[in-house]
Amino acid sequence: MDDLDQRKRGLWGSKVGSIFAATGSAIGLGNIWRFPTKVSENGGAIFVLIYILAVVLIGLTVMLAELVIGRHSQRNPVGAFKNIKPKTPWKFVGYLGVLTGILILSYYTVIAGWAAAYILKTAKGTFRGNITSESVHQVFQEFSGNPVQVTLFFFFAISITCFIVSKGIKSGIERWTKILMPFLFLLIVFLAIRALTLPGASEGISFYLKPDFSKLSGAVVLFALGQAFFSLSLGMGMMITYGSYISKSDNLVSSAGWVCFADSLVAFTAGLIIFPTLAFAGILGKVKGESLIFEGYPLIFSTIPGGYILGTLFFILVLIAAITSTISALEVAVAYFVDERNWSRGKAAWLVGLCAFLLGIPSALSFGGMQVFTKIKVLTRVDFVCANVSPAVGALFICIFIGYAWGIKNAVKEIRSGNPRFRLQPIWVFSVKYLSPIAIIIILYFIKTATG
Numbered sequence: 001m002d003d004l005d006q007r008k009r010g011l012w013g014s015k016v017g018s019i020f021a022a023t024g025s026a027i028g029l030g031n032i033w034r035f036p037t038k039v040s041e042n043g044g045a046i047f048v049l050i051y052i053l054a055v056v057l058i059g060l061t062v063m064l065a066e067l068v069i070g071r072h073s074q075r076n077p078v079g080a081f082k083n084i085k086p087k088t089p090w091k092f093v094g095y096l097g098v099l100t101g102i103l104i105l106s107y108y109t110v111i112a113g114w115a116a117a118y119i120l121k122t123a124k125g126t127f128r129g130n131i132t133s134e135s136v137h138q139v140f141q142e143f144s145g146n147p148v149q150v151t152l153f154f155f156f157a158i159s160i161t162c163f164i165v166s167k168g169i170k171s172g173i174e175r176w177t178k179i180l181m182p183f184l185f186l187l188i189v190f191l192a193i194r195a196l197t198l199p200g201a202s203e204g205i206s207f208y209l210k211p212d213f214s215k216l217s218g219a220v221v222l223f224a225l226g227q228a229f230f231s232l233s234l235g236m237g238m239m240i241t242y243g244s245y246i247s248k249s250d251n252l253v254s255s256a257g258w259v260c261f262a263d264s265l266v267a268f269t270a271g272l273i274i275f276p277t278l279a280f281a282g283i284l285g286k287v288k289g290e291s292l293i294f295e296g297y298p299l300i301f302s303t304i305p306g307g308y309i310l311g312t313l314f315f316i317l318v319l320i321a322a323i324t325s326t327i328s329a330l331e332v333a334v335a336y337f338v339d340e341r342n343w344s345r346g347k348a349a350w351l352v353g354l355c356a357f358l359l360g361i362p363s364a365l366s367f368g369g370m371q372v373f374t375k376i377k378v379l380t381r382v383d384f385v386c387a388n389v390s391p392a393v394g395a396l397f398i399c400i401f402i403g404y405a406w407g408i409k410n411a412v413k414e415i416r417s418g419n420p421r422f423r424l425q426p427i428w429v430f431s432v433k434y435l436s437p438i439a440i441i442i443i444l445y446f447i448k449t450a451t452g
């Protein structure tokens, strides 16, 4: 691709901007909503331990692998495989990514809509005064069972996403992420300090940080790996797409390392807030599933003077974190239609958004509203496939592609542009060629146990 074409596609304004944007994609509901949910469902600290191992041993490897493919080809995931290995079936790995991105968008934005609704609820004072775990539970039930409200907020969240993506790379995605992410982090740290000083916090902390090895199972490992991929936005071409906007002089290794570190730190801190709070309220282990943070957070705000203002701010930031992720999910598909099908950015963003909206309606109604959807809990099922199965398969193929199809030498050459020394080369090569693919295959085997 020549310079002119690349300028037309857009590039990140700076290295910091590109890292912020990738971190923005990574940090989202996956950290604040999904991570605590999965920890609570999968035995607490043992899950946290396996999760950390999955990030360090596999996540980092795959992150760098995707960034390399993206920057080398400077294309969307489908175009990237076509560009490096023309006329081969490798492009289907890219299609899988585009499809997963759209599916993730479809249900993830539902939860983003919940966060939007909770901004208003908190600001209105719904959680002020003497609230109890029962009253918070009831608020959630009423809200999530109201099909009109849920769908409206879902529509709202998807519309903002389409709007930002239609505006393009530098002025849209990068600008917003840079301004807003640091705020979120500061607030989370503040809340964690508050949660850790609540009476009874220690029970929550030991659930969260003291591993009980008897709870280790194949399913726990599968869910932990899935959570690592989901949280780092890996295995579906997201980081290929973002890598395609990174300049040749940037150091991809440090970018990958930073994104993994920042993402894990936020998830970890989110756990430090929620588990002590649940223990304090006496509901640790009793609330599980998708409603966990929506029932847990209001409780901590009620322990802080003026907490409802902080609570409002918190849900605003959660919504922003979610939106910086939804725009990345949409961006994968949009980059595909812009690069490969010559659509305009605006048309691609709004049409794909509409598709995701229609696809997401069963998820939106799966907590009440329509029995067909509540019975099978559509959202939970779509989430299972999009977070555990599809990214793992995608990541497996990405490793095999680099190790055996494109060739490790070519990948290393691309990494050395911007990082001439590449000290971690032997470890990365070993992980891409052997460790990560073998581990993923073994873990995928547990799907059977996880689905019962």
Ligand code: PHE
Pocket (backbone or CB within 6 Å): 025, 026, 027, 028, 029, 030, 031, 101, 104, 230, 231, 232, 233, 234, 236, 238, 325, 326, 328, 329
């Ligand atoms: N990484 C995002 C999060 O943790 C989720 C996500 C995955 C978003 C894949 C887009 C694509 O919230």
